[in-house]
Amino acid sequence: MTEYKPGDKVKYNPIGGASSKVSTTTGTIVDVKGSGTDAVYTIENDKTNKKREYHAGNIKGTPDTK
Template structure:
């Protein structure tokens, strides 16, 4: 079951961003992916499942969409 839903604004850490404060950013979840499929602007196939969904997030600053694991999402913002 997906923890987050389409349309939610979230704060998250970029892939490879580490744990430094300036590595966080915000965006909107545009799709919850629950199976293997090409995702985001890069078209890289993500290995998602019902148990481990990926969240396609459109970055507020760049407008680019990238799929993230739940571990990258810090939480929902208003």
């Protein structure tokens, strides 16, 4: 499992998990609690600038990941 750190840009599913069929969005990680599959990331959405916590399973990778 990839570990991310504050400042990393990621794409993620705001609802469900990484395999969810909802559209993905991008944001910047601003805080990390825990590690591995138990990690909870605070992500600031690129479009809304709102911050929310997401589990590692919601993150699909970096914006350049297919």
